Amino acid sequence: MTGKDILYGLNNIDQDLINECEEQGGQKQKSKPQISLLKVSIAAACIFMVVMCTLDLIKVNDPLYANPDKIQSNMQEQTFSTYSTENDALVHISMNTVHFNDLDQELASAPIWYNPEMYNTIVWGEIEIEDYYGKELTLQYVPEGLKASPVNGSATVIFDKEGNIVYDTVWLGYYQGYDELGNPQLTDDYISPKGISVLFSKMGLLNDCLYILPDNEIKRTSIEGIDVIFGHRSILGCISGDENISSESYYDIYVAEFLLDGIDYNITASQMSAKEFVKTVAVIISGDVNICVDD
Amino acid sequence: MDDLNIVQLFWDKDQDAIMNLAEKYGEKLYSLAYGILHNHEDTEEAVNDTYLKVWNAIPPEKPIYLFAFIAKICRCTALDKYDWNHAKKRHIQLGDVVNELDNCVVADMQNRDSIKGYELGDALSSFLRQLPKQKRWIFIRRYWYFDSIADISFRYGISQSKVKTTLHRTRRQLKCFLESEGINI
Numbered sequence: 001m002t003g004k005d006i007l008y009g010l011n012n013i014d015q016d017l018i019n020e021c022e023e024q025g026g027q028k029q030k031s032k033p034q035i036s037l038l039k040v041s042i043a044a045a046c047i048f049m050v051v052m053c054t055l056d057l058i059k060v061n062d063p064l065y066a067n068p069d070k071i072q073s074n075m076q077e078q079t080f081s082t083y084s085t086e087n088d089a090l091v092h093i094s095m096n097t098v099h100f101n102d103l104d105q106e107l108a109s110a111p112i113w114y115n116p117e118m119y120n121t122i123v124w125g126e127i128e129i130e131d132y133y134g135k136e137l138t139l140q141y142v143p144e145g146l147k148a149s150p151v152n153g154s155a156t157v158i159f160d161k162e163g164n165i166v167y168d169t170v171w172l173g174y175y176q177g178y179d180e181l182g183n184p185q186l187t188d189d190y191i192s193p194k195g196i197s198v199l200f201s202k203m204g205l206l207n208d209c210l211y212i213l214p215d216n217e218i219k220r221t222s223i224e225g226i227d228v229i230f231g232h233r234s235i236l237g238c239i240s241g242d243e244n245i246s247s248e249s250y251y252d253i254y255v256a257e258f259l260l261d262g263i264d265y266n267i268t269a270s271q272m273s274a275k276e277f278v279k280t281v282a283v284i285i286s287g288d289v290n291i292c293v294d295d
Numbered sequence: 296m297d298d299l300n301i302v303q304l305f306w307d308k309d310q311d312a313i314m315n316l317a318e319k320y321g322e323k324l325y326s327l328a329y330g331i332l333h334n335h336e337d338t339e340e341a342v343n344d345t346y347l348k349v350w351n352a353i354p355p356e357k358p359i360y361l362f363a364f365i366a367k368i369c370r371c372t373a374l375d376k377y378d379w380n381h382a383k384k385r386h387i388q389l390g391d392v393v394n395e396l397d398n399c400v401v402a403d404m405q406n407r408d409s410i411k412g413y414e415l416g417d418a419l420s421s422f423l424r425q426l427p428k429q430k431r432w433i434f435i436r437r438y439w440y441f442d443s444i445a446d447i448s449f450r451y452g453i454s455q456s457k458v459k460t461t462l463h464r465t466r467r468q469l470k471c472f473l474e475s476e477g478i479n480i
Contacts, residue, residue: 003396005415006469010439011371012416015363017423021435022362024428126460136464153456 091224091282091291098278099219103231103255104210119158119166126153129170133263137200141283141291142174143276146195149173150182169205172198187271190237190251194271196280206266209255224286231255232274256281298361305353313346320362324369330441331373331389341376345369370439392441395462399469422472426465433458434465 114121130136138152151173158167175184175195184193199206209231211218220227234250254277256267265284269277279293296315304312321342328341348368358364377389423431429451436442436450437458444462448455 003393003399006396006399006419007393007438008374009415009419011367011374012413012419013423013435013439014416014420015358015360015367017420017431017435018363018366018439019360020428021432021439022366024432125456127463130460130464153460 091286091288093223093278093282093291093293095275095278095293095295098221098230098274100230100232100254100274101218102212103233103253104212114158114167119160121156121158124155124157124170129153129155132165132168133170133200133202134261137170137172137198139172139174139196139198139280139284140287141280141289143196143272143280145176146174147177149175149184150178165203167205168203169199169201172200190235190271192235192237192251192270196267196269196272196277198268198284199266201264202262204264206257206264209257209266223282226258226260226285228256228258228281228285230278230281231257235270258285260285302353302357302361305350306357313350316346316349316365320365323362324365327366327369327440328373331370331377337376338373341369341373344372348372389441392438395466396438399466399473418473418476419469422469425472426468430461430465433461437462 124132126136138148142148149172151171155168155170157165157169159165173184173195174197175193176187177185179185184195186192187194209229211231218229220229222228231254233253235253237249237251251271252269252274254269254272254274256265256277258265258281267277267281267284269280275293275295279291282291282293283289296319301312301315301319304315324342324345325338328345329335329338332338332341345365345368349365352364352368356364423434426434433447433451436447437444442450444455444458447458451458
């Protein structure tokens with residue numbers, strides 16, 4: 001049998017499949033504007049800078065930094081009344097069983113300069129990424145209102161001259177919206193992007209998260225048998241000088257770190273609810289969207 | 296005129312049947328055949344042959360999905376006219392499509408006799424039904440209608456790279472499916 005046989009075999013597929021494709025899948029749409037790889041790279045860099053700058057600045061400006069107890073009280077104020085239990089969910093997770101470690105700050109891994117005389121930089125597309133990681137790197141569950149970044153589906157990886165990979169980190173972003181360059185739009189409330197980003201690396205080249213507690217006291221949450229370190233921090237949004245600082249001036253940053261199928265994950269969410277974040281993480285781990293996160 | 300009425304005209308052996316069929320679906324049939332033959336004269340001939348075959352087929356057939364029924368006849372007719380010996384010289388696209396599908400074939404299947412068309416058609420139908428709708432449509436657009444990657448990208452408003460990736464994954468799934476089904480060829 002050859003490809004030609006399959007081509008002829010397709011003559012005999014059920015007619016309702018053709019009819020469905022013709023009637024439902026046959027409407028032409030306007031093509032999306034194509035975004036060049038350069039713009040995509042710039043967008044990725046900008047997203048990274050915005051997140052990092054935010055995290056650095058709050059260390060100086062955030063009064064909560066001096067009083068970490070408030071972080072816990074801020075979290076306890078959250079309510080999840082809009083969520084209902086789904087009886088047919090395969091996995092139920094209770095928020096009571098999820099432990100959020102107080103996050104001091106998240107740092108990028110120290111940037112390494114790869115001498116182009118010794119290393120080759122290659123841009124991977126979705127196929128190469130999937131071949132390397134052995135699975136499709138995408139979020140099966142994306143919280144409502146978030147859209148995939150135009151950067152998704154490509155990654156800049158680095159090989160040494162002998163063909164060994166030395167940098168394999170892949171970034172995925174899902175944000176509320178994007179500007180013309182593909183950068184996430186900033187929210188009016190906090191002048192900060194709202195959404196979720198995920199870093200993947202088989203080599204463990206991810207951001208380092210610093211927690212307030214020492215390493216041996218960091219608590220882990222088990223989701224489907226995978227140990228996850230959840231972190232949280234309240235961030236003071238960008239406010240004008242004459243505004244009073246209140247609890248509403250803060251938004252939440254959540255992180256989750258875990259190792260799954262030999263791949264290190266680092267997930268960061270900004271201005272999302274804890275429950276949505278936990279569900280996003282749980283779907284990545286279980287591979288099933290049918291998950292219910294209870295209060 | 297709706298499909299039921301057109302089918303009825305064929306059943307009544309009314310000469311207007313072909314005229315109405317051509318009026319409603321002529322362009323689509325032409326486009327389908329041209330996607331295979333890339334030659335206006337051959338395409339014209341294939342479409343006219345299709346009308347004749349439909350005339351002979353209805354009755355006894357009473358198709359539920361008229362377009363799918365006539366498009367299948369048109370596709371078969373055009374493929375029969377296609378000169379595979381000169382495929383590479385005349386038209387790259389169909390050769391590309393075949394090359395893409397060659398990757399779906401399990402190595403030890405290649406030297407065996409062809410599976411019967413209907414058996415393979417049933418298996419392919421089962422496979423396609425398992426796919427999410429958009430994946431299924433993209434696959435059918437590419438390998439049934441022979442649409443180009445650019446056309447599919449435009450049709451669904453997704454990037455060409457997304458179309459290629461989707462097709463790549465679907466072909467890989469198809470290969471696994473054919474292996475797992477152990478189709479007797």
